[in-house]
Amino acid sequence: MTGSEFMRSLNQRFAQWINKSKGRTGHLWRQRYQRVLVEPDSQALSAVACYIEMNPVRAGLVKDPKDDRWCEYGQALANVSQAHSP
DSSP states (O other): OOHHHHHHHHHHHHHHHHHHHHTOOSOSOSSOOOOOOOOTTSHHHHHHHHHHHHHHHHTTSOSSGGGOTTOHHHHHHTTOOSOOOO
C-alpha cells in the first residue's frame, strides 16, 4: 500500500467513524492529502522540521520543544543519537 492509498483509506475510515458518531455525512476535510518532495539542505526542510517540532508546543503539551520526549530537537540538545522508541 502506498502512502497515498494509506492516507485515502485512513481519511475514509475516520470520516465514516466521525459521521456515524455525530450523525452527519460528507467529507471531513476539503483538501486531499498531498505529499511534497523537500530537498535536503534546503530552507524548506528547515521550515518543515520546525513546523513538526513545534506541534506539541502549539497543542499545549509542552512549553518548549526540548521538553517533548519524542522531539528530535530536544534529543539533539541532549546529544542523544537515536529517537526514543515507543
